[in-house]
Amino acid sequence: MDKKYITLFKNLAQATAASAEQVxxxxxxxxxxxxxxxxxxxxxxxxxxxxxxxxxxxxxxxxAARLLVAAMIQTNQLQDRMNLLRQAMTGYxxxxxxxxxxxxxxxxxxxxxIKMANEKFIIENNx
Numbered sequence: 001m002d003k004k005y006i007t008l009f010k011n012l013a014q015a016t017a018a019s020a021e022q023v024x025x026x027x028x029x030x031x032x033x034x035x036x037x038x039x040x041x042x043x044x045x046x047x048x049x050x051x052x053x054x055x056x057x058x059x060x061x062x063x064a065a066r067l068l069v070a071a072m073i074q075t076n077q078l079q080d081r082m083n084l085l086r087q088a089m090t091g092y093x094x095x096x097x098x099x100x101x102x103x104x105x106x107x108x109x110x111x112x113x114i115k116m117a118n119e120k121f122i123i124e125n126n127x
Contacts, residue, residue, distance in 0.1 A: 001059060009067055010053040016070040017046035019077065046070065 020043035027035035049066055059067075099120045107113035 001057065003055065006053060006055065006057050009057070009059075010050055012067055012070045012074060013046050013050040013053060015074055017043050017050055019073060020046060 020039045023039035024036055024043060027033075027039055045066065049063065052063075103113050103116045103120070107116055
C-alpha cells in the first residue's frame with residue numbers, strides 16, 4: 001500500500017477520533033450519558049486505529065469498514081462547513097458589501113456614515 005494512503009488513513013482515523021471527542025464534550029455538557037458513552041467508544045476505537053496505522057499497516061476488512069465510516073463522517077462535516085461558508089459569502093456579497101460601499105460612496109462626514117450605518121445595519125425580527 002502506498003505511504004500516502006497510509007498517511008491519509010492515519011489522518012482520517014485521527015480526525016474521526018477528534019470529532020468523537022467533540023461529541024463527547026457536547027454530550028457531557030447536555031448531560032447525555034448514553035451519548036457520551038457511545039462517543040467515547042467511538043473515540044477510543046478510532047484512536048486505537050490511529051495508533052495502529054504505521055508504515056507497515058495492513059488494511060483488514062474491519063479496518064476498511066471503519067475507515068469507510070470515518071470518510072463518510074468527515075465528508076459530511078466538510079459539506080456542512082462548506083455550506084456555512086457559502087452562506088457567509090452570500091451574506092457578505094449581497095448584504096454587507098453593498099451597504100458598506102454605499103456608506104463609503106455617499107457619506108461625506110463621519111456623522112453621515114454613523115446615520116447611514118444606524119439605518120442600514122438593522123436586523124428585523126419577523127417572529
